[in-house]
Amino acid sequence: MLGFITSLFEVSLGCSIVIVGLMLLSPMIQKHYGAKWKYWIWLLLALRLLLPFDTPILEGYDIELPKITMIRNSQAQQVSPFNAGQSGMPFQIVDSHIQKTTVNHQTLYTKSEPITIKEVLLYIWVGGMLLYMLYHLMAYRYMRHQVLRWSRPITNGCMLEEIDKVTTHMHITKHIPCYICEKVWTPMMIGFIKPVLLFPKGDYNKTQLHYIMKHEYMHYKRHDVWYKLLLLMVNGLHWFNPLVYIMRQHATKDIELCCDDDVVKGCTFEQRIQYGKTILASISEQQKYPMALCTYFNQGKKMVKDRLGGIINMKKRRNGMVLFGAFGICTLVISGLLTFDHVTAKQMDIDIMPEKKPVATTTDDTATDDTTIEDSHGEVDPVAMDRLTNAVLSNDIRYVKDVIEEGNLDLNIQDSKGRYPLAVTLIMTNCDMAKLLLHAGADPFVTTSDGETIYDQAMATDSKYFIEIFKQYGIHAKSEEVKDNEGGQHYFTTTTKEAVEFYIKALLESNYEAIYAISYGSEYHTDGQDIYDTIQIKSVKLLHGETRGNKAYYSLELDISDGGNSAFETGIFPRWLYLNKGEQGWYAEGLMTSGAPDDTWWESE
Template identity: 25%
Template sequence: MNTYNCISWIIYSSINGSILVMGIFLLRHILKNRLQGTWNYYMWFLLIIRLISPYGFTKSFNLIFVMKNLLKNTYTKSSQGLVKTYFKGNNSGIRFNDMTKDYALSINKKIAYFNMDVLFSLWLIGAIIFFMIFIYTNIKSRKKYSSANVVKDNKILDIFKFCKEKTKVKSHLKLIKDDKIYSPMIYGIFKAYLILPERELKGLEEKDIRNIMLHEMVHYKSKDILVNIITTFIQIVHWFNPIIWIGFAKMRKDREIACDTKVLSYLESWEHKEYGETIIKLLRNYNNTRIETSFSVGFLHNRAYLKERINNIVSFKNRSKKRILVGSMAIFLLANVFLCDGKEKFNYLKDNIGRIPKNYEYEHVGKYFNGYEGTFVLYDMKNDKYHIYNESLSKKRVSPLSTFKIGISLVGLEEGIIKDENMIIPWNKEIYPFEEWNKDQNLKTAMKYSVNWYYEAVSSRIGHRTMKKYVDKMKYGNKFVSNNITRFWNESSLKISPIEQISFLRDFYAYKLPFSKENLDRVKEVIKVSKNNRGQLSGKTGTANVNNKNINGWFIGYVEKDDNTYFFATNINAIDKASGSAAKHITLSILKEKGIY
């Protein structure tokens, strides 16, 4: 994962987490006192899941998906609007490409101009600072508690043994005391200590000591220290987001109420009042200035939270079917709304497919990419070998642009929307700046001149659900078909890498795609470009013209020779002049040098 992907994931995750925190607060306000203390605590585990999981879990509805636009460029004008502007005398929105007929209308976007590397560096500095604080405080605490006094009082040890049996804590737990703390606590994971405040023991009765130990053993048995460590590391990652910190602060407070609730289930009803009195006794001398560590959980939090804890004790009731139902429904609702964003909807951040084929060799063809950042991938079918220039970009997903018109053609034919390559779709009477577009079109002319309105019409008739079905079956790139059915392939949701383009072309050529042989042959025929004494060249260009600049260009296809077939995919990008025509020129130069075409 590069710095762009890393910081994008962190920001996206942080936004999702923030909205989930607000959702939890809102739901709790609506339910008020209908939830038992433990359920309020369990809700926060959804926040942990949300912040450590890169994806959602189903294709369910998701309110927070609308926030993705904070990380993505947003469209401000449609190409139709630009055409109307052009004929009113302003032609700044139109770019004419060269004689290859690689026509493209400009898409205006709001682009966020900031350096992701700088942003990543700032985040990393903050994360390192918080991590060092975490290490320092825990090392200091470890040294302190490892040398504390072991409890030798037989009465206290008997209570300790009783509480272990009551809570069924079987693992070794060392009982120690410290005269510098005011609140009992559990410290450590692998070597755990139950630490008692030595100065407070003198004023406590046996029942108070029992209540304290039960509370701490419930913490220990519930693995609350482990949860504390996990949340601390999440806070380090999201150190810049105060909403996440507020959420986890509330979670720690709710953890104490949840712990109180579990302790009450071990006690008789007449003992509940005594448990509340124990909390009040300890709070009289409680000093809240101690440094919290991730490896400890304590009996008290602060005085301000006393009222809520006492109210929970007074209103305690054993679990009822109604409370369990309400709590389960609340968590299910939160999970379905805030966690289920669908793995596919996160794929726009996932630029890389991760792996390059093992059967490849590096191509030294950088001289042809002068002025462009780009990649060239060639697959030799006879020798089953890839030739790749610029491995990192060869696996980077970008918009397929007009190269996806191959896919649209196949779906249109298969669904009967396009009867055959000669079927005419009438011109929509919109005036376009390209003469070839301002007339009726069939599949052959629409592919040759890359006629956008033709493919927009076909896509509209196909519909979102059907298109999504075929894109999934084709395993095309990130397989993300947005609701904008006429533009999802053009600088929008659908993304594909050059290596994936090769895989698509190989399946297309070998009749392995979910289309009839007849329809595959029809599309093969209309993408034929030229022929010479070396072989037959087939392919399709694509250009991303954004804010009047050609920023991305594709040329994909294959060369059929007598004894072999070579598949290729070239992608280039630049501030300007990175068109499909330029990508085609680069490709033909490389193919000529290699003696392929």
């Protein structure tokens, strides 16, 4: 939804440029072209503004995930929502030097995130849109109620005869009730599904009735009231843009001019003069502001000059299809260019990133930040890496595929400007390229020069596609494959902090695959995700933790709003996450219910 706000402003800005251009060129063009070409241009702009989406064009690679496997550990039993009791397995006691580290702190993890500027803009936009639409819809409902309340059926025989004559001539088969109403100042048609034609109280001669009826029924045949509803919806969607208000005013004017053109089509000059006189006679001193969702025979003195000029103009004018095509292309191109303008800016930011040396990662929690290591992949060809990242930037999928198939270049190293190919996909919002690189072994947990991992950056984007892709691949990256009949791939962390944060994040997201991935030695449940889909965890509070050598535990407090089909109960309950460190790194032994571990567990291997 936050990405929608960005697209909304971009499309609104792009279409505003077209609106300004159209208004500037209209006086020069309208002498040679009828109003119909602008009628269709406004419609195209309205549809573009109504659908400000930029759906990514995905080529849809068929990427098979590696089989998820595991090794069963006969001496470990995970305590989870599938088995709520504390493990009671025997432990082997060994003599060893134990390094003890105790952590005392409280950290609350919740599903809610800090409100961003985009979220504030979203709330403001939604509030403004609702107020705008509510005002117009309530005003329309009130007006309809008032005019129908003070209306009476037409009983004048001449008026009824003329109504039948015009409807037959214009092939109007639907019965549209006609009333005399003291609350209206000009003939108008109101209603969408059940339209009603209203006349103000007064005397009309036969000629006036003919042109009034023909004008209003022409609005009905052209579905102009639905066009006005579309314009109102667009104005409500872009209530913050003053040019959209101006667009709706001009479009409403061109709707009337187009209707006049259709009414006088094939008429003589004398008949056009009679039509113009009818418009002048309908001007009322009592005129009010016209409602947005009605058609009017006369919308005010300001429009009379333009309408009369178009009516008496006997010169044959072009239909403007070429102009329509030109402005249509401009609308799509300009709004598209502005949509992707921010990509160029972000790309420039990347290009000037300072080159940084890789930081060493070890399996020891005491590793220092200033330790550096040599690249373990041997000599790096900076030219080849530059070509690869540039291919990602230019969406050259064929070249990236060729590089991957050759296997001569590590996807997890930086080019000469400190860029990772996978990180570049975030800047370009290229989901297909991200899937391709992840499947080929690109590491989403590599830390970029801004201090964040690519995975964290992906989770912070507004793209739900990126979030799902990285969720799918993220838990499998940087992990060791261990296979058995069940299937599963495990994820090991270099520090206990990473392990507990990974586990808590998986709990809040009800992501069973992630919980299983970090729980090395746990039993795999084929219906695990189905069960976790029924669990709702509001928050997880990290109370304290303790680390001794290759073992650690963390005390958690879970606020569970719905235990679903699991062993979890509703309410706030303490849990204890047991961690072990193996050859590959830290992993979770289980989420226990019976409390902190005793000395027997600490002393076991």
